[in-house]
């Protein structure tokens with residue numbers, strides 16, 4: 001009899017503990033697309049067209065669903081309650097979600113990563129905040145003009161190449177230091193090619209063993225080796241006062257474990273270029289392919305620069321403030337080509353729309369699809385720069401539900417720098433050249449989830465000095 005009472009008591013206590021400490025009781029877990037191969041899960045079906053797969057799963061399973069991929073559970077949230085949780089819940093962790101990818105990408109060990117991440121984040125956020133950008137804008141303008149000179153009086157190029165050949169070396173010189181051996185005329189091609197291999201393979205290389213990614217691994221090693229010299233040089237020439245320090249020198253000053261300076265250099269290089277270059281491409285492609293948008297932009301440029309000699313133009317921050325319409329075009333291009341997925345790790349179970357998402361899942365939000373929500377973005381697939389009239393950009397706020405830079409506390413610390421550099425590049429290029437696309441505006445490739453979408457086909461531009 002005593003035994004039976006003890007069992008009953010244990011059950012009652014158990015139920016009470018569950019009620020008090022596990023309030024998710026009674027909720028179901030999300031429906032899960034498992035696929036049929038152990039560990040790989042749905043990877044093969046998913047990999048054919050990840051962006052479309054996500055939308056099809058949403059239509060089939062509803063606003064919260066899990067896709068099992070390469071040993072991990074990705075739980076997608078596709079409606080407001082989920083976005084809210086993604087941006088604000090304390091039961092989610094950004095660092096734990098990205099640590100392994102960072103380790104694969106640039107070989108930064110786990111302990112070093114955790115020691116440094118939030119310090120580096122604060123440093124980057126400060127150095128690249130709107131109040132510090134004036135320290136970079138003058139030299140960035142000179143750098144852009146220098147590389148734009150190389151285009152000559154006229155020509156035809158792939159628009160992505162044109163943008164990359166200007167933006168890549170100019171931004172490296174600004175963030176890492178002008179006298180880098182890597183951006184000299186002799187070395188830049190090799191540097192750019194290795195970066196491109198590294199960027200192209202990044203998404204898969206952060207998930208798969210190195211043996212599947214030979215070309216990528218070779219470029220990673222080349223970049224890490226080269227950045228050992230960059231780090232050494234930056235340390236030696238590091239000024240004691242802040243006035244002429246580069247962002248990379250600030251990074252080295254902040255770092256615990258100086259021996260990883262080169263690894264963090266490659267990481268900063270990737271973060272600063274991988275999204276900004278395609279966004280600059282899309283912005284120009286959207287503008288030049290739309291006659292009325294292009295006309296508006298030229299009118300705006302005329303108002304600010306009038307008859308000023310185009311070769312002597314210095315694009316100031318005040319000029320950029322007056323060139324609102326171009327800024328709207330940049331933000332609209334970012335909205336339409338936003339990253340396919342951003343993730344945070346669930347550290348304590350959370351409930352979203354009556355579904356309990358277990359600890360260990362990777363909570364995933366797709367900015368690409370969020371930006372196609374009719375409630376926030378009517379005619380979501382249209383390039384409509386005017387919709388940005390509603391955003392309070394003077395106060396540095398975006399439109400509601402615009403999450404291309406992430407949401408909540410971990411938003412991209414480089415976002416204001418990114419917008420400024422793209423703004424400046426578009427102004428300088430369109431002031432100097434008349435441009436015409438020789439191919440129709442390409443669609444976005446459905447193959448990428450990480451970062452800004454890539455074009456699916458060619459997009460050649462013909463350019464000619466303005467009379």
Ligand code: HEM
Nearest residue numbers: 121271272275276279342404405406407410412413414418
């Ligand atoms: C239009 C261009 C850009 C886009 C769309 C973009 C987007 C993003 C996104 C989505 C994240 C992750 C946020 C999250 O998961 O919640 C991120 C993180 C980051 N971005 Fe950007 N980014 C851009 C340009 C830049 C630039 C130019 C820099 C540096 C100069 C930069 C530096 C970083 C860094 C350091 C992080 C990691 C932040 C952390 O540790 O939490 N980004 N970016």
